[in-house]
Amino acid sequence: MSAEPIVLRETSAVRPPLVEMLHEWVTTVDHKRLGILYIIFALMFLILGGVEATIMRIQLIRPLNDFVSPQVFNRMFTMHGTTMIFFVAMPLVFGFGNYLVPLMIGARDMAFPRLNAFSFWMTAFGGLFLYFSFIGGDGLYGAGNAPDVGWFAYAPLTSQTFSPGHSTDFWTVALLISGFGSIGTAINLVTTIVCMRCPGMTLGRMPLLAWMNLVMGGLVILAVSPLSAAQIMLMVDRYLGGHFFDTQAGGSAVLWMHFFWVFGHPEVYVLVIPAFAFASEIIPVFSRKAIFGYPVMVAATVGIGFISMSVWAHHMFAVGMSSNSNTFFVLSTMAIAVPTGIKIFNWLGTMWGGKILFKVPMLFCVAFLFQFLIAGLTGIMQGAAPFDWQLTASYFVVAHFHYVIVGGILFTIFAAFYYWFPKASGRMYSESLGRLHFWLFVIGFHLTFDFMHIPGVLGMPRRIYTYEPGRGWDAWNLIITIGAFFQAAGILVFLYNLLWSYFHGEIAGSDPWDAWTLEWTTTSPPPAYNFATVPEVKSRRPLWDLKHPEDPDWKYE
């Protein structure tokens, strides 16, 4: 291993023709290219999901608005939720996982490169299939087009009686296809991390990002499979006349809720654990300190992984479960706050006394710390069953989970974009545009989601397409919509920054952040084989050891 990359030969100056390049991208099995494909795919769907959110917010900007019909509004919130979870957030974390995990553990590719390509294309076609519903969803009955049953598609709304045509089937099949893709990627990530670490990289020396991706992979395997099973059952109901969720034949609508949330709650952790991973890599580098409490961090991650399997029914307090099950799920929900709190203290401990550099990735991470804390606190509020009975299915819930997913997950994903953009593209992003994006997005985020809690407490239910004036909701909704426009502007600046910097950014060099993990030892962008010689590591910060042979980490670990 060497600090300066070994240049074996000059890359050819002649660009291959466009068709050939496209062919290379479509047929690629390289983990870096597939990672980038995942991310580009997710960004396209981010725009679609964002447009849907904006349509909803315009509809709700004032009482009795008629910007879109109730039917279209139902389709918008269904498609927005499904898109953002399955075709934005998951591909983004998989994309980063794919790109970074082999580089960080010193491997040359994933364990199963072809399975990797297969999984990506499954996810991609699942997403395209979902959006094809806008054209093909009418079906033979001429009813509906895009799915309109909500992202958790409760029975009996999904039965043939209540959603004729094919709209729900598009939803089911799209999630089934992309679910298989997710399971494939998860298997690949777990196998890669377990089997392909470079010499010297014991589990205790593995970067936290790899650890957290390992836990995330395990969660995907155990959480997405039940969803696939439930989708198969739903298809049996809709096509073969089965009775799984058909209450008139003795079936149970509540069973669907259990099956969905057995997937649905671990899914939150599937998304947030990679977010923790980004924070755990970025905060130390910009605080100029090694991560505080590495072993505790790993233990907390694994603990979250286990506990997250036993909290699902806190989404169902209002259904009327027995008081024993309510109590159990309240307690398990409270318990999961403990390892999460440990993590927040560890990040703060990393920053404490550090020489903090407020570059754009660090800005996003600091905002993440604040926002994720608040998201966790409202989570604990709703984790208490009596409180949840009061506020369930209100805008308070919407505010809470957007606080988690946008304020927690999306913010660290942005941080990851800015942090690893130099590695993937070979060029620096524009710092000033990045700051503009950050401030626009922070202002927009807080305008929208801080104020969304209030109409929730005042009793505004989620998923209503309009409301009467004079209930005290009007001003809040106006503010929320204004915030949405700020966020949209932020996203546009972000996309422009990515494109502009890709062509005009400064050349980054292999290690622009003076960081410590293995991906910064190779060139930017890394060659197809990642490392000319397979690195050998002795500590958690191999690049530190190289840069500071007089004071290496392995003396202290």
Added chain:
Amino acid sequence: MYCLIAAESAIFSIFVVAYLFYTGKSLTGPQPRDVLSVPVFFTICLLSSSLTIHFAVKFLEGGKVRAFALWWLLTIVLGALFLAGTAQEWHRLIFREGLTIQTNLFGTTYYSLVGLHAFHVTVGLIALTSVSAFAVLGYLRQEHAERVKVLSMYWHFVDVVWVVVFIVVYIVGR
């Protein structure tokens, strides 16, 4: 393969939970105890195929390709017998007893759980058959033992699932 097995186990456990949850909740007949008979012979077939595939892999690891092929073919025959048994049972249930997937909750859960398992047996048989095609054509050698072993793990898993399905459907569910 361990990860795949974990994922598959999760899928099966959801179906098993659904089956157990709906046991005895059918509003109309036929009920399981009226129509199901315990398929002892075909269960023995499937379970013994685990043994034969184990011997086959051992022979391949020892480099005895012919003995491997023999035991491997026996595994396929036993698996196919099991599948034929399922087909026979379904034929009887559908045409004689009038139980289809639409009839009642028992039909829905029974056909999906047993069908999901039969689907996995079929996939396994296709994979086993392609390996035997390679063996017959002479492409299979000792160094492939590890890959064949991974496939045999899948087959063992399918057998273990049958033990669970058997207990749930034919013992607890009746």
